[in-house]
Amino acid sequence: MRVDFRRAVQWRLLSPVLGCWVVAVLLLGSSAQAQTQAERLYLSYGLSGGGSLDAGGARIKERRTLELRVPLPPLVLGRTYLLPSVGYETRWMGADVPAVGDDAVDRQFHRIQLGLTLIRPVAPRWLVVTGVMASTRTDFNSSFDLALDTSWVAFAMVNHQFEDTPGLGVTFGVVVLWPFDMLPVIPMLSLTYNRGPYVLEVGLPRLTLLRKLGDTVELGLVGALDLQVLRTRFDPELRALNASYLRETQVRVGPTVNVHLGRDLWLSSSVGLSLINDYALLDRERESLNVRGLDMGPALYGRVVLGWRPQRPQAKAKRPRPAP
Secondary structure, eight states: OEEOHHHHHHHHHHHHHHHHHHHHHHHHTOOOOOSSTTOOEEEEEEEEOOEEOSGGGOEEOOEEEEEEEEEOOOEEETTEEEEEEEEEEEEEEOEEBTTTBTTTTOEEEEEEEEEEEEEEEEETTEEEEEEEEEEEEEOSSSOOOHHHHEEEEEEEEEEEEOSSSTTEEEEEEEEEEESOSSOSEEEEEEEEEEETTEEEEEESSEEEEEEEETTTEEEEEEEEEEEEEEEOOOOHHHHTTTOOEEEEEEEEEEEEEEEEEETTEEEEEEEEEEEEEEEEEEOTTOOBOOOSSOBOOOEEEEEEEEEEOOOOOOEEOOOOOOOO
């Protein structure tokens, strides 16, 4: 038995990068909606329920998100791999505020993201992964400001695959953010296990527990942290408080079903509970204005993902040598 060496090496090199992408896009304000790190390309649609806020008697409307992520073909330079990527997201948000009127605070945000990741093996079972990503977001109604509407992320990580436990890997490193509203540098650690019928991914921003039922169905549990920082137009009362950004924090958990549609396409659906739905107003420097009453409470959510998940390279039978 032998394995196509080039395909095997490429798959092994690219797999840990998906975890780094997920970390980086979350910190840039994406919702990291792929069901597993194996999803290379995906189109997703999500719907989150609304609820009431104590502040101003406002009621948050249902929130919808449409996201597309496309990794571009890699550039191979010897033992170094360069992976460009592009992403697009549109997000619908709104609230009914008695003092303002219906639809006065409805917004649709568009996010465009470009990234470049470098991967290089440094030792057996060890990889160095570094990269930079830029994300810009606008609602096409507010005036665009490159400094205020663009975010940058740089990351440096190391991935290790354990020799004595096949399928078990760990990734650790740091992520640097600019601009930032909490911490400029964040340490990262994630653990992955993919062997036999089980898939386990533990880390920030996502938890995935899956049990494979044959080759066509996966059942399990998913959890995710979704953090958004949005610059938008506010009414005069909030502008008087120097409000420039809205920060939305969600923590979701729920069961999921993944179905293999054929070739490398998978359809994933998840319906669960968004346990935390908190909002905060930030000033121009992204400092919190400490406005109370912006916690919405739990709400239902649903998500459907159509993803492209390349299969692992299969072993090929070694051809018998012709008789002399």
